[in-house]
Amino acid sequence: MPLLAPSPEVAEALETGRPIVALESTIITHGMPWPRNRDTALSVEQAVREAGAVPATIAVIRGEIRIGLDAQDIETLARSENVAKLSRADLAVCLAQGGTGSTTVAATMIAAARAGIAVFATGGIGGVHRGAEHSFDISADLHELAQTPVTVVCAGAKAILDLPKTLEMLETLGVPVIAYGQDALPAFWSSDAGIAAPLRLDTPDEIARAHVMRRQLGLPGGQLVANPIPAEAEIPRATLDPLIACAQDEATAQGITGKHVTPFLLRRIFEMTDGASLEANVALIHANARLAARIAAAMPADLPEK
Numbered sequence: 001m002p003l004l005a006p007s008p009e010v011a012e013a014l015e016t017g018r019p020i021v022a023l024e025s026t027i028i029t030h031g032m033p034w035p036r037n038r039d040t041a042l043s044v045e046q047a048v049r050e051a052g053a054v055p056a057t058i059a060v061i062r063g064e065i066r067i068g069l070d071a072q073d074i075e076t077l078a079r080s081e082n083v084a085k086l087s088r089a090d091l092a093v094c095l096a097q098g099g100t101g102s103t104t105v106a107a108t109m110i111a112a113a114r115a116g117i118a119v120f121a122t123g124g125i126g127g128v129h130r131g132a133e134h135s136f137d138i139s140a141d142l143h144e145l146a147q148t149p150v151t152v153v154c155a156g157a158k159a160i161l162d163l164p165k166t167l168e169m170l171e172t173l174g175v176p177v178i179a180y181g182q183d184a185l186p187a188f189w190s191s192d193a194g195i196a197a198p199l200r201l202d203t204p205d206e207i208a209r210a211h212v213m214r215r216q217l218g219l220p221g222g223q224l225v226a227n228p229i230p231a232e233a234e235i236p237r238a239t240l241d242p243l244i245a246c247a248q249d250e251a252t253a254q255g256i257t258g259k260h261v262t263p264f265l266l267r268r269i270f271e272m273t274d275g276a277s278l279e280a281n282v283a284l285i286h287a288n289a290r291l292a293a294r295i296a297a298a299m300p301a302d303l304p305e306k
């Protein structure tokens with residue numbers, strides 16, 4: 001049985017060389033509450049289409065890596081309560097058992113690269129968690145960026161992470177962290193983390209060219225594009241910082257560890273902001289989808305992984 005199952009729309013886009021944007025599914029199962037998770041998954045696909053590219057939401061369904069889900073698949077995933085969260089370490093075991101699971105940034109990159117898709121839009125990547133010097137909790141997303149040739153468009157690393165340590169780690173791994181159109185590193189719910197971004201590019205064309213240059217140099221890995229949240233949707237850092245610290249203390253006190261940390265923090269911040277964090281999250285994902293579509297359109301047709 002082939003491991004990858006592209007939807008008819010994605011298969012045709014691959015065949016004809018149309019721009020494609022990969023989308024992850026852990027954000028649906030573990031990142032947002034029902035029914036906003038379903039509505040956002042569908043509206044992000046719509047944003048990609050309106051920007052002239054084909055969306056490919058990726059998940060594992062009954063032992064197949066699906067590249068492009070239909071509305072029914074999205075609804076089923078969005079409603080499931082206990083679906084597995086699959087990162088690099090989990091993918092093969094889930095496939096071997098014919099299981100179902102949503103894909104993190106790392107697992108979505110693996111699937112996208114195998115399918116020949118070079119550009120991927122998400123909200124926030126995983127990174128180095130606060131307190132990682134004790135917990136060693138560092139997302140597999142960072143290593144994936146160092147080895148899999150996909151340009152990932154996010155809104156910066158989430159403020160629930162230790163941003164300076166995340167940046168250090170990405171630098172060590174040789175991952176380009178590129179702020180889009182500004183000097184500061186964006187911090188997910190706010191446009192400015194108060195830290196300078198290592199690199200800056202101002203156009204989708206330049207981002208696509210940098211992706212190609214990396215390939216031509218024979219460097220493995222992708223690049224991380226950090227697109228600031230639109231100003232009207234931003235939540236100021238000063239509002240969020242104390243709430244994040246509080247959620248983090250709760251996680252520690254309750255002994256939450258491993259892959260449960262990110263979903264726990266996101267849910268608590270959602271509750272503590274009366275849902276405002278979710279509205280910001282939806283707005284920034286749409287903005288990332290639109291930018292990713294423009295980058296995908298700027299990629300040359302003869303890219304090695306296309």
Ligand code: PSU
Pocket residue numbers: 024026027028030031032087103104105106123124125126127138139140141158258259260262266281
């Ligand atoms: N950011 C969000 N929502 C999410 C995630 C990130 O706003 O659901 C998910 C992504 O799929 C990311 C994953 O790859 O969390 C990172 O999890 P971990 O830290 O366990 O690697």
Ligand code: MN
Pocket residue numbers: 137138139140258259261
């Ligand atoms: Mn982790």
